[in-house]
Amino acid sequence: MSESTTSQSTRIVLASRPEGAPTADNFRVETAALPEVGDGQILLRVVYLSLDPYMRGRMSTAKSYAAHVELGDVMVGGTVGQVVESRCQGLEPGDYVLAGAGWQSHAVVDGSVVRALDPQAAPLSTALGVLGMPGFTAYSGLLKIGKPKEGETVVVAAATGPVGSAVGQIAKVRGARAVGIAGGPEKCRALLDEFGFDVALDHRDPQFADALAEAVPDGIDVYFENVGGAVQEAVWPLLNTYARIPVCGLVAQYNGVDLDRKDRLPGLFGSILTKSLTIRGFIQTEFVKEMYGDFLREVSAWVRDGRIKYREDIVDGLENAPEAFIGMLEGKNFGKMLVRVAPE
Amino acid sequence: MSESTTSQSTRIVLASRPEGAPTADNFRVETAALPEVGDGQILLRVVYLSLDPYMRGRMSTAKSYAAHVELGDVMVGGTVGQVVESRCQGLEPGDYVLAGAGWQSHAVVDGSVVRALDPQAAPLSTALGVLGMPGFTAYSGLLKIGKPKEGETVVVAAATGPVGSAVGQIAKVRGARAVGIAGGPEKCRALLDEFGFDVALDHRDPQFADALAEAVPDGIDVYFENVGGAVQEAVWPLLNTYARIPVCGLVAQYNGVDLDRKDRLPGLFGSILTKSLTIRGFIQTEFVKEMYGDFLREVSAWVRDGRIKYREDIVDGLENAPEAFIGMLEGKNFGKMLVRVAPE
Numbered sequence: 288m289s290e291s292t293t294s295q296s297t298r299i300v301l302a303s304r305p306e307g308a309p310t311a312d313n314f315r316v317e318t319a320a321l322p323e324v325g326d327g328q329i330l331l332r333v334v335y336l337s338l339d340p341y342m343r344g345r346m347s348t349a350k351s352y353a354a355h356v357e358l359g360d361v362m363v364g365g366t367v368g369q370v371v372e373s374r375c376q377g378l379e380p381g382d383y384v385l386a387g388a389g390w391q392s393h394a395v396v397d398g399s400v401v402r403a404l405d406p407q408a409a410p411l412s413t414a415l416g417v418l419g420m421p422g423f424t425a426y427s428g429l430l431k432i433g434k435p436k437e438g439e440t441v442v443v444a445a446a447t448g449p450v451g452s453a454v455g456q457i458a459k460v461r462g463a464r465a466v467g468i469a470g471g472p473e474k475c476r477a478l479l480d481e482f483g484f485d486v487a488l489d490h491r492d493p494q495f496a497d498a499l500a501e502a503v504p505d506g507i508d509v510y511f512e513n514v515g516g517a518v519q520e521a522v523w524p525l526l527n528t529y530a531r532i533p534v535c536g537l538v539a540q541y542n543g544v545d546l547d548r549k550d551r552l553p554g555l556f557g558s559i560l561t562k563s564l565t566i567r568g569f570i571q572t573e574f575v576k577e578m579y580g581d582f583l584r585e586v587s588a589w590v591r592d593g594r595i596k597y598r599e600d601i602v603d604g605l606e607n608a609p610e611a612f613i614g615m616l617e618g619k620n621f622g623k624m625l626v627r628v629a630p631e
Numbered sequence: 632m633s634e635s636t637t638s639q640s641t642r643i644v645l646a647s648r649p650e651g652a653p654t655a656d657n658f659r660v661e662t663a664a665l666p667e668v669g670d671g672q673i674l675l676r677v678v679y680l681s682l683d684p685y686m687r688g689r690m691s692t693a694k695s696y697a698a699h700v701e702l703g704d705v706m707v708g709g710t711v712g713q714v715v716e717s718r719c720q721g722l723e724p725g726d727y728v729l730a731g732a733g734w735q736s737h738a739v740v741d742g743s744v745v746r747a748l749d750p751q752a753a754p755l756s757t758a759l760g761v762l763g764m765p766g767f768t769a770y771s772g773l774l775k776i777g778k779p780k781e782g783e784t785v786v787v788a789a790a791t792g793p794v795g796s797a798v799g800q801i802a803k804v805r806g807a808r809a810v811g812i813a814g815g816p817e818k819c820r821a822l823l824d825e826f827g828f829d830v831a832l833d834h835r836d837p838q839f840a841d842a843l844a845e846a847v848p849d850g851i852d853v854y855f856e857n858v859g860g861a862v863q864e865a866v867w868p869l870l871n872t873y874a875r876i877p878v879c880g881l882v883a884q885y886n887g888v889d890l891d892r893k894d895r896l897p898g899l900f901g902s903i904l905t906k907s908l909t910i911r912g913f914i915q916t917e918f919v920k921e922m923y924g925d926f927l928r929e930v931s932a933w934v935r936d937g938r939i940k941y942r943e944d945i946v947d948g949l950e951n952a953p954e955a956f957i958g959m960l961e962g963k964n965f966g967k968m969l970v971r972v973a974p975e
Contacts, residue, residue, distance in 0.1 A: 515900055534904050540897045548894035553884045555896055556859055559912035560878050561688075566910040568903035 293330065293371055296321050298391035299608055301356045305346055308542040308616065313346065314362070314609040322395050329375050329398050331368035333388050336605065336626040337415035338364070338612045340513075343541040362390040362608075365420060366628075367404065367411050378403070385414045390608055392628055409587065411631060416449045416623035417590060417597035418583065420571060424535050425453035426582045427574035429511060430461075432533035432567045437462035439508035442499075444468040444518040446484065447477050447598060449623035450535065453586070454511045455484045456595045463509070466502055468518055470618045477621075481596055496521040506530075515539045523555075526562055534568040538616060598622030637674065637715055640665050642735035643952055645700045649690055652886040652960065657690065658706070658953040666739050671719050673742050675712035677732050680949065680970040681759035682708070682956045684857075687885040706734040706952075709764060710972075711748065711755050722747070729758045734952055736972055753931065755975060760793045760967035761934060761941035762927065764915060768879050769797035770926045771918035773855060774805075776877035776911045781806035783852035786843075788812040788862040790828065791821055791942060793967035794879065797930075798855045799828045800939045807853070810846055812862055814962045821965075825940055840865040850874075859883045867899075870906055878912040882960060942966030 295318050302315035324330050345356045345363055356363055366388040370380050375398025378384070384401040388394035404414050416422060433454075435441050441458040445451040446467030455465035455478070467484040469475055470491055478487035486502045488495060499521050506527035512519060516539025526532075558564060589595040600622040602611040608626045615624045639662050646659035668674050689700045689707055700707055710732040714724050719742025722728070728745040732738035748758050760766060779785050785802040789795045790811030799809035799822070811828040813819055814835055822831035830846045832839060843865050850871035856863060860883025870876075902908060933939040944964040946955040949972045959968045 512900075515897065519900075534900065537897075537900055537904055540900070546893060549890060550892035550894050550896075552895040552899055553859065553881075555899065556856075556863075556878065556881055557884070559910060560881055561912070563912045563914060563917060564910075565912075566903060566908075568905070568907045568909075570907060573907060 293332070293393060294321055295319065296391045296393040297605060298361045298389070299605065300359055300361055301346060303358065304348065305343075305542075309343065309346060309609075309613055311609050311613070316606055321393055324372050324374050324395055327375050327398055328395055329370050329378050329384075329401070330372040331366075331384065331386060331388055331394050331396060331401075332371050333366045333368045333392055333394065333605075333628040334383070334631055335367040335412050335415055335601075336364050336388075336390060336608060336628050337366065337419070338608065338615055338624040338626060339421070340536055340538045340541065340616065342612065343538075343616060363387065364389050365415050366394075367414055368394070369631075373398070375399075383411055385419065390605065392605055406631075409590065412599055412601070412623075412625055413590070413597065415625060416599060417453060417595065418587060421449035421623060422453050422586055422597075423575070423579060423582050424571040425450045425511075426457060426586060427571050427578050428533035428535050428569055429454050429457055429509070431574055431578065432565070432569060433458075433509040433511060433531050435461050435463035435509050438464070440464045440466060440503050440505055441509040441511065442466045442468070442503070442507050442522060443511040444490065444514040445538065445618070446487070447474045447482070447621060448513075449597065450513055451511070452478075452482050452597065452622075453595065456482055456589075457586075458509070459483055459485075460589060460594055466499075466507075468499075474621060477598070481598065483596075490518055500525055509533075512536070513538065523558060526558070526564060528562050530562065530564050532564065532566045534566060535570070542616065599625055601625045601627050603627045637676070637737060638665055639663065640735045640737040641949060642705045642733070643949065644703055644705055645690060647702065648692065649687075649886075653687065653690060653953075653957055655953050655957070660950055665737055668716050668718050668739055671742055672739055673714050673719050673722055673728075673745070674716040675710075675728065675730060675732055675738050675740060675745075676715050677710045677712045677736055677738065677949075677972040678727075678975055679711040679756050679759055679945075680708050680732075680734060680952060680972050681710065681764070682952065682959055682968040682970060683765070684880055684882045684885065684960065686956065687882075687960060707731065708733050709759050710738075711758055712738070713975075717742070719743075727755055729763065734949065736949055750975075753934065756943055756945070756967075756969055757934070757941065759969060760943060761797060761939065762931060765793035765967060766797045766930055766941075767919070767923065767926050768915040769794045769855075770801060770930060771915050771922050772877035772879050772913055773798050773801050773853070775918055775922065776909070776913060777802075777853040777855055777875050779805050779807035779853050782808070784808045784810060784847050784849055785853040785855065786810045786812070786847070786851050786866060787855040788834065788858040789882065789962070790831070791818045791826070791965060792857075793941065794857055795855070796822075796826050796941065796966075797939065800826055800933075801930075802853070803827055803829075804933060804938055810843075810851075812843075818965060821942070825942065827940075834862055844869060853877075856880070857882065867902060870902070870908060872906045874906065874908050876908065876910045878910060879914070886960065943969055945969045945971050947971045 467478040475487035478484040512534040513536040515537035811822040819831035822828040857880040859881035
C-alpha cells in the first residue's frame, strides 16, 4: 500500500458485486487525488472507520432503503476523523468530528454534515458504537417499537454486537428480562458477566431451540430482530399475544437464503393474526429528530455510571477492512467492529 | 326440522372437523331441551344469526385467538334476539338484545353479557354488521393501525363485505383514496356506485396484478388485510415506505394453502426492513374499551347521513346456515351474511 499524503487519499472501492458472501475480490485499494477544499468544506484525516452489516446491502443493486454503491466508488461508512484543513466556520484544524467519509484515509466533506466530538466527554470510537448509530438503533427501536414493560421478556441475537448488547442492557434499565443469543461460549460468558443479561444462549448449540423455549417460561414479549434465519425461526412459536418485533437487520439472510424450503409466509401471517403481533421494520434515521437528543443524554449517562457497557473489536489498518468486514458477516467479531485507520 | 318451542332449542352443532373447505357433513341439526332460566339470566328467541369468516377457525383445533368449538357443541356466533323470559333486572320480555347465542333458535344466557338494542335507532340487523363487530373491526383497525392520512391510498379486498365496505368508506371520510377489490363485475359495480370507492378491481381478472399496479400510481399506504392469498401477493410490491398493514383476517388461507411454493418468508422480511413496514394483527376486542363508544357515535351518524352505506345478504331459516356459511367462505355472499332465524 502506498503512503497517503494530505493531497491524496488511500481508499477502498467496490471492485465487483458479491454473489452470496462477499470475498476479498469484491474490493480494491486505490490511491486518488483529493479535491480542493471548497467554501464550507473541511479536509479530514480518518481515524476510525465503522464496519456495519448494512454495508452488505449497499454492495448489491437489489432495492434497499439506501442507494447502492456504484462499481469503482468508495465503500460507504461512518467515520471519526480529525480536521486537517478547514474552510468551514466553527471547525478548526485539530477538531474531531463524526462524518460519513467512507472507507478511506482522507476525505473532503461539507462541514454542515459533520458533528463535532468532544474527546474528553467519551472515547472517540464510541461515536460509532454505543453512542452512535448502532446504539441509537437499539435505543430507538427498542423504546419506540419494542416498548418493553417491567417484567416482560426481551430476546435479542448478535447480542455481544453493538446493537444487541445495547438492546439487552436498555431492556434491563427498563426492568425487563433480557435473553441474549450469541455464537460460542466466550461470547455467551460475556453476555452474563460483562453485559448483565439474565440468560445467554449459544445459537450453535444443536439444542438451541429447546434451550430458548426453556429460557422463556413466560414467553417472549419483544423480539428485537437483527439477524433473521434460524434464530427467528426458534423465536416464532414462543411469542406472546401482543408481542412486538422491531426489525432492523437480517444479517443471516443478506448473503442468500435456502431456496428449497416450503413456503412459511402463510404460517407467519397466521401467527400475526392469532397472536395480534406487531412487526415493524425501521431504520434509525426515522427517529433521529424525535429521539436523538434523549438518546445521547440518557445513554451517555448510563455509560458513565456503568449501567451500559460496550465492547469494541478494533482492527488496525484500512487495508484490513475487507477481511474484517467479511468476518463480521460471519459473526467472527466480538463487539463493535472498527478499523483504526490512523492513530488518534 | 322439528318445530321448536320455548322449552326447546333447535340448534346446529359441529358434527366433525373439516379438512380443507367445510362441507354440509361437518354440521348437524339437533333439538335440545333448554335449561331453566336462572337468576340474572334471560331466555332469548334468536332473530338474526351472523355468519363470519372467523367461525372457520373455531371449527379446527389449530391454535387460534379463541377456543375451538368442541365436537357436538353448538356453533358459536353473534345473534340478535328478543327476550322471551327474564330473571335479569333491566331486561323485559319483548326487549331486543345483541348476544352471542350461536347457531340456535333459542338460548338461555346471562343478562350481563348482552347489550340492549333500540329497534327505532337503527335496523336490528345492523348490530351484527355495520354497527356491530364487522363495522368495529373496520373502524378500529383502520383508524388505530392503518391511520390513513388525507390523500393516501388505502387498499382493501372482500370490499363489498361488511368489513371491507366499511374500511373503504371510512377511508373516504378521512380524505384517503379507496381502492376496493371484489369478485366479479356485479360486486365491482357496487363498489363504485353504491359504496363510493375510487377504484374497483376484480380479483378474478387474469390481469389483476397489473390492474392493481396501474390503479395505485402513488403506491399503497394502507393495505387492510382481510383475505391473504393472491391479493396479498399483488399488493406486496406496491407498498410504500412506512406502509401500514392491519391484519384482521386471512380467509383465502383458512381452508388450506399451496404447500408446494418456495419459501416467501425471507422476501417478506426483506420488504419489512427495506420499506419500514408495519404489520399488525388484531382482533377488534382489543380496542373495545378504548374506541367502541366513538365507533357507535361516529358510524351511526355516518350511516344516518348516508356517508356510509351497507349491504346485507340475508338467508331465511336456521337450517340453511351451513350452506350459507360454506358459500360465504367462497365469496358467494354479497354483503353482510345473516341468517333470519325467526321474524322480528
